[in-house]
Amino acid sequence: MTGSAFALGLIICAIAAVLVSAGLGKLAAPGASREAIAALLRLPEPAAQRAVRLLAVVETLTGVALLVPDLRTAGAVLAGVLGLAFAGAGLLGRARGLATPCGCFGQRDSRPLGLRSVLVGLALAAGALAVLRSGADAAPRTDLLPIGVAGIVVLLAVWIWRDTARELVRPRPTSTANH
């Protein structure tokens, strides 16, 4: 396996993991993203709710498509479009001075849409472009990609919800009463 093929595999895994995590996170906990989209696009709540669901489904399917050789080109195009859309949302959020958390992965404890969203969006678009330029068949060991994505998804989840994870493993005092 060449270095460039390995790097391409990593890029595909990273893009797919970010999109799958963001999509599933929003599907499970849409509240924060709904408020952010409502504030950003000045939409009423029901329309913002529908927009979040649609975005979450598109993100998840795009992430999965990157893992299927026949769908990888379409997945890369969609990932690029999503990346540019996130960058645009970050610019708009910054211009409007939004204070609402972006809830990009479903978590309320997040920064508002802004410079970080622009950088992440541009990184996604650049990664998608690299995948497109390399061609759908250039990635090594397609069968290993889902394992790589699964690993990154779990690491991302633990990082994003580190407070919740810490709370889950925090030792608790045991009751000594009633023996």
Add this chain to the structure above:
Amino acid sequence: MTYVFGIALLILAGGVVVLFAMLGQLADRAGVTPSQGSGVRLLEEARVGHVPAAWPAGLAGFGDGPLRIVLVLSTACSSCRTVAGQLADQTDVSDIAVAVSTADAAVGAEFVAANGLSRLPHHVDEGGDWVSGEFGISVSPAALVFRDGMLISALAFTDFTMLRSTVSPTRQRV
């Protein structure tokens, strides 16, 4: 075969994301509901009688007084944002300080700035380490009540006015 195994792993990983997201949403909704009496309840797990070994720089010297209240607000909790908004409208807040519990210090600093909390003594408590380590409190919004630097009570609440009617420097009771 490896591909099928990988897809199965990915489905499990997706389940982890959904689980964490739902736990996060539950934590976000946690707190005192209006159905719970006055909306203020005692936190039994608090280390009442504890004098903190050290106060964070932002709260230095704050606890030394007849009755002082440190509000614990989390950046991940929607009722905490409501309480922060209520604080912005208050004029008599000389006995109030805020500890902002957050996973990311930058997010905590933005929470303070966005809600105008910088006029109060405040501390961005990354990971909630100070509040949970010193007082055993992992609930927000919560009010830690101090007298002469000692924790004398801890309350969960969702409405600042309700809290004020329960704890007041003029009434001197908790």
